[in-house]
Amino acid sequence: MEEMELGSKTKPSVALAYIEGVADQTLIDESKSRLNRIDVDGILESEYIEEFIKVNPYSFSTSIKFRTGRFISSYLLEGHAAILVDGIPFVLVAPITFQASEDYYQRLMLSAAIRWLRSLFIVISLLLPSLYVAVLTYHHEMVLTTLLISMATS
Incomplete structure (x- = not known):
């Protein structure tokens, strides 16, 4: 997990979680660069981060999914990256595939x-x-x- 603070006023702690050796390094580097490019006064919800880091803002589909805790470990084992925001119960997982939790x-x-x-x-x-x-x-x-x-x- 790599922690950083986003926002100039609220500064919540944001963590990028991944399993080293399983996750693709280009995915991790791209995630870090997108998170570091966020320049906003405050982050109140994890959806704020999604709006800043998504690939195509006009697309109907998304490459980011909101999940709760029990599925995050399976996504991390598959090589995905998870973005956790302090105080928010939902975790952003990227990139997602066309797959249901079932x-x-x-x-x-x-x-x-x-x-x-x-x-x-x-x-x-x-x-x-x-x-x-x-x-x-x-x-x-x-x-x-x-x-x-x-x-x-x-």
Whole structure:
């Protein structure tokens, strides 16, 4: 753990936690440089730090996750870095992957299959509604007439 103080007025103690030899050194160096670049009057919440260190502020997805204590050790063992703020119960973990906390309690093959299914269904949920709107708007002749009348009345 490496401690530092952020903010010019409040100066909370912030710690960067990682396991040396497991975590990638470029990740640790980048995390340190981003934390050292923060120039703000005060840090009241760990979300303040997230806003300053995230990669793309306009992205819908994030590379940082808020977690509580019991999952942090598993993330550290995987080579992630954790940012702890004094007095805040939530820990920032970076970088995150497309993984749920339930994946730690399943067998490897089962959790890998569930991850693939999760990815597939996210793609389907993003593409299927637009395909539906396109078919009904521009190619309504592709839909059965009885089904189209039923949808129009509803």
